[in-house]
Amino acid sequence: MGLGDEKGLILISAVVEHKPGVLHRISNMFRRRDFNIESISVGVTEFKDLARMTITVKGDEKIADQVVKQMSKLIDVIHVEALNWGNSVQRELALIKLKAETHEKRSEIMDYTSVFRGRIIDVARESLIVEITGDSEKINAFINLTKQFGIIEVARTGITALARGPSSIGEEVKKNLNER
């Protein structure tokens, strides 16, 4: 199995300085080098002052190679690697606000939600908000299924991912930090 998924999406995982301006530098490099970001998610890590970025990019292995090298070159990037799609887990979170004007529709939505192992996190007289996690395909499937009710709004986080097994980027980060 290749690096990317079947649609040619590459998964980049990076640990970066957690300070103002870093996202700008990284996204600027992508624009400058003509790489196209499909999704990006950023959050804090187990390390103080370091954030993890998960970026998906359309492209082949050559592009993956250049993305990793160009990112490594950025001074605020501590460690970066391309994750193997098959050998990592990917998750996305979506919040979906649906029209639910009648009792029937409401209970139908709740049924679908429980099949998809989602949760209803807000209930109003005419709408619901569903929280659903999973790979992007699962979320797409849920959205397709619930379109019929009327989607008011969707917010998705973009993919975040970790390599399977006991190895971790954290180890690489520690190694990098110790070598200095």
Place this chain on the structure above:
Amino acid sequence: MGKISGAKALLEALKKEGVSIIFGIPGGAILPIYDELYDFDIRHVLCQHEQSAAHMADGFARACGKPGVCFATSGPGATNLVTGIANAYMDSSPLIAVTGQVPKSMIGKDAFQEVDIIGITTPITKYNFQPRSASEIPEIVKKAFFIASTGRKGPVLIDIPKDVQTEEFEAEFPEKVTIRGYNPYKKPCEKQINIAVKWLASAERPMILAGGGAIYSEASSYILKISEFLLAPVATSLMGKGVFPEDHPLSLGLLGMHGTLAANKLVSEADVLLSVGTRFSDRTTGKVDEFCKEAKVIHIDIDEAEISKNKKVDLAIIADASEALKAIYEKLINYLSKKEETPWFKRVKEFKEIWEGWIFEEESNKELKPIPILKILRKILPIDSILVTEVGQNQMWSALYFKVFKPKTFITSGGLGTMGFGLPASIGAKAAKPDVPVVDVAGDGSFMMTENALSVSVAENLPIIAVIINNKVLGMVAQWQRLFYGKRYSAVKLDRVDFVKLAEAYGAHGVRVQDLNEFSNALKECLKLDVASVIDVPISPEENVLPMVPPGSSLEKIMGVEKWDWVMKKG
């Protein structure tokens, strides 16, 4: 050391880095720094335009290897630096640019002379900083110099808000800094060195291609040793010119669009190419898919991102060029004995003879033409002299026909191709090497872009000689129009300035010459002067830089060598 202002801390920190000269222009947002500078023992060169200030700092860095420093105020001062910073970035030149910024409370409010210079320069700097408190300044300066002058070198910008310049703090200056995401020291991997040695040892037609990285890493001596040991000819990129003595029997000169016949022809015949500190730019490789197709390509570079970015290579050695070449050489000499006279070397000699016989044949004519002009320059200038070029035909004539024997004595804008680079860069180079002659080979179009730097040369007593090869057109554009656009000369004609009067207006010495003898005499005369001088050398607007490989073509499709067709076919 007690409480000091951010401005004073900046200057102290610069001094600690060994900075002795700064090129710049003051303005409102950087005034606290200039006020401190009044009492400081650092030379300041007042420029006429910030672009020139950046080019001067860049030229200074290229001539001596230490980072050059330039100052500008916020807003337009900062944006005027942008071309100079981008130029340094493309050619990996260590540059420290310090800009003033509006006070913190006004950042983001579109205040007078505010511009987001951090945002603007992110893609053209190796890194940039904006201290939010004076206490950050000492460490930032240390980091800036560390980043600019290690690994793949490059420009770093420090943008200091005005209130941070005036803020007082208890200053401490770090001796050393580390940056956790930045480790520029890369040792060559032994396994890869061994493979390189094996390939080179068994090569029948080895060739070396050296670029600017080889100069920055001071790899000259090992290139010479390996070349002589293997009888491997050496071609250089434009940025690599000078890393190998061009009067050496194994020197092929420049490779690429305006490369020599010998370099361009022989690179296609090589079976192993050892490329050192070059990024395989389109101007060097021609059509990259057809570049060096037959050869195994070894690529030594300190910047991993250059590996297979443009050209897919067979073996990558990510390391300092000097260290990698040293390792290769030491293994090579244990592996086989020095080569004496190979068929490949005979072929190199043959090609060089043809090329040099054609190019450097004696001119009986006294007419002013590019090749004899460059030949006279070489004959008269001492070998330590620094030749700086503008951009365009003048640059390519210099690269092709002016032989350089030492690193850092040929300075040119390679990557960005910045017209207007030469004059200010030559002034910067003169500041770095006051005891050697510095000559700017200029075209009239390029010269006019920053000609006001001449006043800086005069006022600041940094005398250079500008040789304007004056064809009264934008020469390289006219050449392309002549060769590729059916002689439709759209917007290229210039004949607007009397350069002798212009020189005199700036207080420089100006002279116009009519033939080669006069040129020769004028040059000798100018070398004796201690003021800037301009030699206006009129040539025909019809002159082309030849040979030439048309843009996007394979290097074997050389134009302008028709009379050597038989050699090309002999193969």
